[in-house]
Amino acid sequence: MRIVVVGASGNAGTALLRRLRAEGGHHLAGVARRPPDGPEYAGVEWHACDVGAPDAAEALTTVFGGADAVVHLAWQIQPSHDRAALRRTNVDGSRAVVTAAVRAGVGALVAASSVGVYAPGPKDRLVGEDWLATGVAASSYSRDKVAMERLLDGVEDRLRVVRLRPGLIFQRAAGTEIARYFLGPLAPVRLLRFGRVPLIPDHPRLRLQAVHADDVADAYARALSADVRGAFNIAAEPVLTPRVAAELFHGRTFPVPATLLRTGADASWRLRLQPVDAGWVQLALCAPLLATTRATTELGWRPSIDATEALRELTTGMATRAHAATAPLSGDPRSPGRLAALLLHGRLPGTGNPY
Numbered sequence: 347m348r349i350v351v352v353g354a355s356g357n358a359g360t361a362l363l364r365r366l367r368a369e370g371g372h373h374l375a376g377v378a379r380r381p382p383d384g385p386e387y388a389g390v391e392w393h394a395c396d397v398g399a400p401d402a403a404e405a406l407t408t409v410f411g412g413a414d415a416v417v418h419l420a421w422q423i424q425p426s427h428d429r430a431a432l433r434r435t436n437v438d439g440s441r442a443v444v445t446a447a448v449r450a451g452v453g454a455l456v457a458a459s460s461v462g463v464y465a466p467g468p469k470d471r472l473v474g475e476d477w478l479a480t481g482v483a484a485s486s487y488s489r490d491k492v493a494m495e496r497l498l499d500g501v502e503d504r505l506r507v508v509r510l511r512p513g514l515i516f517q518r519a520a521g522t523e524i525a526r527y528f529l530g531p532l533a534p535v536r537l538l539r540f541g542r543v544p545l546i547p548d549h550p551r552l553r554l555q556a557v558h559a560d561d562v563a564d565a566y567a568r569a570l571s572a573d574v575r576g577a578f579n580i581a582a583e584p585v586l587t588p589r590v591a592a593e594l595f596h597g598r599t600f601p602v603p604a605t606l607l608r609t610g611a612d613a614s615w616r617l618r619l620q621p622v623d624a625g626w627v628q629l630a631l632c633a634p635l636l637a638t639t640r641a642t643t644e645l646g647w648r649p650s651i652d653a654t655e656a657l658r659e660l661t662t663g664m665a666t667r668a669h670a671a672t673a674p675l676s677g678d679p680r681s682p683g684r685l686a687a688l689l690l691h692g693r694l695p696g697t698g699n700p701y
Contacts, residue, residue: 348373349570350413350452352397352406352443353420354390355382355672357520358458361559362417362566363390369567377409377420379701384671397439406446415454415570418443423527424682426621426696429486435701436490437497444497447505454506456569457498459577461513461555463491467634469553474637475511475577482632485625508569512562512580513555513636516656519670520559521663523700526683529664530620530695538665541595548588548599549607551631555581558651558659568645579636582649586657594654595661604631618694621683673701 349366353359354376366372367389374390381392393409395402397420410416420443422435440457447455462485465478479495481488498507516524525535557580565580584590588599604627612624641647651659662668669677679686682698691698 347371347414347570348375348412349415349417350375350377350410351417351419352377352395353418353458354378355380356419356421356674357515357517357523357559358562358566359419360519360670360672360675361517361563362419363387365560365563365567375409375413377406378672380673382670382672386671396435397442398434399442402439402442403445403449406442407449410446410450410452413450413452415456416443416447416452417566417570418447418455418457421458422701423487424621424696424700425698426615426623427618428697431699432486433490437493440494440497444501448501452505454508454570455498455501456508456510456566457494459495459509459511460487460491461511461579461581461633461636462488462629463495463511464634466632469551469635471635472637473634475579475640477634479577482625482629484628486623487625488629502575506573506575508574509577510562510565510569510580511577511636512557512565513582513653514557514586515559515562516556516660517559518659518663518668519675521660521666521668522677523669523675524660525664526621526681526700528622528626530683531685531688532619532695535664538661541661543591543595543597546588546592546595546597546599547602547607549602549604549631551604552588553635554586554630554633555636556586556653556656557582557649558656561647561649561651564650565641565645565647568647572645574644578641578645578647579638580641580647581636581638582651582653582656584653585635586653590654591657594658607631615696618696621696623696676700
């Protein structure tokens with residue numbers, strides 16, 4: 347198969363390339379704003395493209411020519427203080443990918459959606475793919491995922507469309523990236539090398555799901571090769587709760603009202619102390635828990651790494667500044683979200699383009 351991976355240099359993209367190269371028998375092409383350079387990315391036909399650019403659909407149509415399948419992973423989370431820049435990549439960029447896939451006549455389009463596409467849901471039971479996919483209004487990330495899925499709805503009669511809806515995606519090499527994007531330069535992540543977090547905020551709705559990047563990559567590979575359509579939830583057990591985290595990191599929980607969580611996030615974001623707005627807190631409180639029955643029965647997918655081990659691997663990566671030789675996963679201390687970028691260049695949390 348000729349497979350084109352758009353956003354191939356990010357967290358899920360690097361894992362998918364690793365999976366498909368190990369599988370063999372594919373002609374792989376990667377699309378990234380800044381293609382990586384290194385032996386681990388050899389053997390991939392790289393194309394430089396900003397999917398949010400005005401001419402992106404035309405450029406991508408050429409790249410997609412002769413492709414059996416396109417995997418759309420391109421997404422931008424930072425800079426959170428530049429909403430227009432995020433929408434440019436996430437919504438306009440998704441429109442360019444979808445348009446190009448139709449024009450090029452590709453066989454299948456497999457896209458990265460998220461648990462964030464779902465409307466607020468229960469935290470005491472699991473929901474299937476039929477749960478209402480209207481998002482969480484307070485979260486711009488969620489609104490953009492909904493907009494992306496509406497674009498997919500519009501072309502399902504013209505090509506095979508699959509959308510994966512995973513929980514949080516963790517791997518060691520994403521440690522520096524996730525710390526930059528979600529914690530910022532002032533967070534003392536190096537203390538995680540001791541494997542301890544003394545105090546962990548607790549709220550009854552702080553119940554989240556995670557999955558290792560390699561298991562997400564396996565789901566993408568299965569979706570590419572199987573004759574399936576529609577949405578698939580992807581998550582590993584157990585559900586990550588404050589109590590699970592406290593046990594894992596030898597800490598203690600303390601109750602925090604939802605209002606205080608949102609207010610604290612909003613105030614610290616507006617003061618440029620950390621890079622994520624209150625919408626992320628609201629999304630964490632509202633996102634439902636996912637049932638993965640369809641992925642198991644139709645894709646034969648089962649996670650090989652449980653959620654606690656994936657979390658442990660991620661925090662180890664944060665503590666050791668684990669990274670990879672791509673722009674999104676970069677370990678460059680001058681990158682937005684790192685302390686050197688703040689001190690030397692005045693790049694406050696939530697500003698500057700890390701892609």
